[in-house]
Amino acid sequence: MRSPAVTALQGALAAEHAACWGYAVAGAHLSGSWQDAARQDWAAHAMARDALAGMIAARGQAPAAAQAFYRLPFPVRDAASAKALAALLEDGVTRAYLGVVAVADLALRAFGAMAMQGPAQRAAFWRGSTEAFPGMA
Amino acid sequence: MPGTLARRRLLASAAALPLLLGTAGCQAADLFAGPDPLAARPRLSPTVIALQEVIAAEEDLIRRYRPAVGRPPGPPELAPLLGQHEQHLARLRDRLLEPPGARPPRGQAIPGPPHAEVTVARLRAAEQASAAALVQRLATAEPSVAQLFASIAACHVTHAAVLSGLGG
Numbered sequence: 001m002r003s004p005a006v007t008a009l010q011g012a013l014a015a016e017h018a019a020c021w022g023y024a025v026a027g028a029h030l031s032g033s034w035q036d037a038a039r040q041d042w043a044a045h046a047m048a049r050d051a052l053a054g055m056i057a058a059r060g061q062a063p064a065a066a067q068a069f070y071r072l073p074f075p076v077r078d079a080a081s082a083k084a085l086a087a088l089l090e091d092g093v094t095r096a097y098l099g100v101v102a103v104a105d106l107a108l109r110a111f112g113a114m115a116m117q118g119p120a121q122r123a124a125f126w127r128g129s130t131e132a133f134p135g136m137a
Numbered sequence: 138m139p140g141t142l143a144r145r146r147l148l149a150s151a152a153a154l155p156l157l158l159g160t161a162g163c164q165a166a167d168l169f170a171g172p173d174p175l176a177a178r179p180r181l182s183p184t185v186i187a188l189q190e191v192i193a194a195e196e197d198l199i200r201r202y203r204p205a206v207g208r209p210p211g212p213p214e215l216a217p218l219l220g221q222h223e224q225h226l227a228r229l230r231d232r233l234l235e236p237p238g239a240r241p242p243r244g245q246a247i248p249g250p251p252h253a254e255v256t257v258a259r260l261r262a263a264e265q266a267s268a269a270a271l272v273q274r275l276a277t278a279e280p281s282v283a284q285l286f287a288s289i290a291a292c293h294v295t296h297a298a299v300l301s302g303l304g305g
Contacts, residue, residue, distance in 0.1 A: 094291065101287040102280040109275045113287035117268070120291035121298050130299060132221040133228070134291040136284070 002061060005108055008100040009056050010064050012115070015096035016049035017066035019119075022089040025072065029082035038086060041122050045093070048115065083126050090123035091137070098135035183277040188233045191274065191286060194267055195226045201263055205255045212257065212303050218296050225289050232282060261300035268293040 002010075023042035030038050053063035076085050097119070100112030120134035131137065181189075202219040205211055271290035275283045 098284050098287060101275065101284045104280075106276045109283060109287075110272060113272045113275055113283075113290060116287060117291045117294045121295050124295040124298065130218065130221060130292060130295040132224040132292055133285075133288045134295065136288045 003059070005100075005103045005105050006056060006059050006061050008103050008108070008112070009052055009059075010061075011099050012093070012096040012112075013049060013052040013056065013064050015093045016045050016052060017064070018070055019045040019089040019093050020049060021066065021070050022072075022085055025076055026082040026085045026089075029076055030079055034079065034083070037125070038082075041086065041090075044118060044122075048093075048118075087123050087126035090119040090126065091135070093119040094123060094135040184279045184282050185233065187274045187278045187286075188229060188282065191271065191289075192226065192229045192233065194270065195222060195229060195289075198222050198263060198267060199226060201255050201260060205257070205260060214299055214303060215257075215260075218299065221292060221296070225292070228285065229289075232285065257300050257303050261297050264293045264297040264300065268297070 020042060023038055023045065027035055027038040027042065056063040072085065073088060074081060074084070076082055094116045097112045097116035100115070101109050103109060103112075116135055120131075123134065124130045199219065199222050202215060202222060206215045206219050268290040271286045271293070274286055278286060
């Protein structure tokens with residue numbers, strides 16, 4: 001039976017998979033320093049994805065695989081919509097790590113809280129403003 | 138009148154209770170084993186204590202921001218950050234249910250300079266310290282409150298990044 005901790009980690013992994021896919025879409029509509037930022041953020045998500053897969057495997061479960069295709073929440077055709085997509089992806093990852101904070105395992109709680117700080121910062125970067133309650137909206 | 142009958146039966150049972158206890162050789166006080174639950178104010182739960190301390194720290198952050206926001210020509214970026222701290226305080230207070238008259242503990246706030254000397258660099262340091270302290274408190278809070286602490290900590294980290302951009 002899957003534990004709540006593994007379920008929460010699988011949720012975070014699914015969000016990281018989606019972010020990796022989404023950044024590839026967003027990056028294609030960005031250029032210059034914005035594209036550099038997208039590339040850097042994609043790399044951060046790929047690292048986090050691999051780390052989560054390792055944590056899930058260490059708990060004796062199979063890490064969830066990425067989907068072949070993700071439905072975009074809105075058409076991405078230019079830099080503005082690409083930045084909006086990046087912010088949305090980061091919101092999703094932040095929310096998923098907040099789910100990890102609710103588990104009983106205290107080490108995982110702390111992990112979730114620390115892990116959500118990176119995507120919260122990146123969401124603020126892409127949105128151009130901070131939010132009072134990252135991951136809770 | 139079934140309602141009246143039921144009430145009469147209940148009253149008769151209540152009247153008979155001391156008699157039953159007496160014949161069984163026990164007194165009403167024996168029904169409560171252990172310390173008298175009404176003898177003292179109930180202990181605060183770890184979650185309530187954590188909330189009180191986080192509220193005190195958030196109030197301290199707000200006290201630090203206010204002079205910096207009000208001082209012309211303060212950076213315009215500070216006002217939205219102060220507004221978000223005020224949102225944090227309101228949400229934290231909503232989660233805190235404590236007896237009337239109970240006061241949050243003092244002296245739990247992050248130590249810092251007198252608030253008149255607040256600079257962008259000091260605000261950034263206070264945001265970072267507060268974020269770290271919030272993560273430290275996760276273990277003592279119930280899950281939903283731990284999530285609130287983690288979200289506020291993440292917000293403080295984003296504030297610190299904004300303040301870094303201001304040269305803090």
